[in-house]
Amino acid sequence: MARRSSLFVMCLLGAALVSCAGNSSDQASNEIVIGEFGSLTGTTATFGISTRNGIDMAIEEVNKAGGLLGKQVRVIVEDDQGKPEEAQTVVTKLITSDQVIAILGEVASSRTLAAAPVAQQSMIPMISPSSTNPRVTEVGDYIFRICFIDPFQGLVMAKFATNTLKVKNVAILRDIKNDYSVGLADVFADNMKQMGGAIVADESYSEGDTDFSAQLTSIKARNPQAIFIPGYYTEVGLIARQARRLGMAMPLLGGDGWDSPRLTDIGGEALNDTYFSNHYSVDDPSPAIQNFVSQYKAKYGETPDALAALGFDSANILFDAIRRANSAEPVKVRDAIAQTKDYPGVTGKITLDANRNAVKPAVVLRVRDSKLEYVETITP
Template sequence: MTFGLRSFAFLSGLTAATLFLVGCNGEKEDTIRIGEYASLSGKEANYGNAQHEGIQLAFEQVNAEGGVLGKKIELLTDDDASKAGEASNIVNKLISKDNVVAVLGEVTSGRSLEAAPICQQYGVPMVTPAATNPRVTQTGDYIFRVCFIDSFQGAVMVNFAKNSLHAKKVAIFTDIKSDYSKGLAEFFRKGFTEGGEIVAELDYSGGDKDFKAQLTTIKNSNPDVVFVPGHYTDVALIRIQSRQLGLNVPFLGGDGWEGSDLLTIGKEAVEGDYFSSHYSPDRGSAKAKSFVEAYQKRWGKTPGAIAALSYDAAMILTDAIRRADGVDRAKIREALAATKDFEGVTGKITMNEHRDAVKSAVILQIKNGVPTYLETIEP
């Protein structure tokens, strides 16, 4: 019985402590809490860190100018370690424990799809900077994005492959574990079969290290180009091994290639390849230029598309809170949905009826180890 009593005492102590902590949380009314979930570590750490740097820079600027509605913005960031299942845990915690007003994240569609139903269920607005799979915002009316969707991105790459590279035969290599990759591959396949031929379709599983089996089959199908809608770490290894097999045709990809490790791991193997993205740092408006300068000053590097989109996501959310004139989540949602012609660093942002931003895409080519601007494609 002693044991029972003792553990009872311990448990009551624990409960009291928890209540005390919860009480403390509630008292902070002088800030607006915004949650962020990001892949700060793990396989897609490049994404998460770019996202976090973009968002933090945005809120630092907002706070330096006196905050919004007279309150400072407090950013609560959690790491999902690029793991499936982690994103939902974190977002649950951000909403139920930290009581955030809105949620920002994630870059990958897979983990955004995981967190979106939770945000929708609790009625917390979520803005994803770069999840391009159409299903993300289809989750519900509280889910927004500031980037284009994969049906557009797929069409862009189909046109580029057909018209600029004059490709007749294409091979597709899909990451079967990634919702993003599967979705984008599907749109590309649909678009390219009209007037082109798909000579090989193979799959890999994100995180694999040996791709030679599939790449050998791709090579033997003699494609003009290979489309790999994967994430940057896998793409780098795929490209290295494809060169080892003597597969030297151009490789194409989507915005999943937008990670600096593509170049640090892939090195000369990725040279000359093309991918579509949201923005190029050496292009754009005066606003984009001042963002690039501020980012370089704060973080000591040039922002890629993910950082720019994340900055825009944070700014659009700030703007919506200002227009909602308070921290009522339903009002913020309405304000977000009414976003029109917002001047962002990645272009003018207008939310359509599906809560997706309608924006142009850019095509970049890796030249001398740097993704270099090639062309802009309007929606």
């Protein structure tokens, strides 16, 4: 028995030695390896693809300029297929087998929330470019985001509905299985009521549904002046079509989950007179934005959506932190990210608050004839 347990200890020691050796060889290499996970396939595929494009652009820029701390930056990208359980698996793989020093991702709050505990436990800093659900950064002190959060986004759309559209009776159609959608719907409802409005109907659907006529018919019976649909672009396009088909001409409102080049492919003319809050507008004349837009267009042949811009910013904030920390050790990088202040990103000046959230203004965009138009900026 004694011999067996000593054998066990030996094995453990051996394993520890091997893994230490693995670590030190990585440290000595002339690369800084970061991880990225996103939905490169699935119903939210453009989220992952746009973000990856933005991150790739940032990495190309930094490597062209000589890299970080004299080393080249390499990113390992994993596809989570838009599934929370898959997100957790790939992040575990990035940390344990690829030994990345930091992680960028995800767009969807459900997926970020599934993966964040893994990063937190392993003490690897993780920056979400665009998950807006407040619970995301509450997971722990290694989880950051560089976008605004849903309480603010919900306030923006409630303000917009009340002050700009001058509507009072609003219906909600939420994706019941989606943290982002449910959270945003709740915040919007609270703010509407505080501003003297009323929620006349609150219906739900699940991601992947194709028929929404039953919910829309129920909503129509309550005669709302507008419908708030805090969902993702694929379903939103179908919902808009079916609503117009049922003779519902009122404005439709939404959040940044609408932002995708595919939104207008699916929704077409049905999306006229719809509005959503977003992180930036390509029409913004500021040189930082116009520079980014023209470079992105040259590289990928399409207009960057907000997720591409946030992906770009998230990578640059990580690089900035590594530079300031003068180290690629996860703990030091974490501390440097937490001190990010007034970083001039494409999506605005980024300062991280004590809760590791970014404080930034939001823009409201209008869809007209398959084009996005800037309507107004609403500040915190």
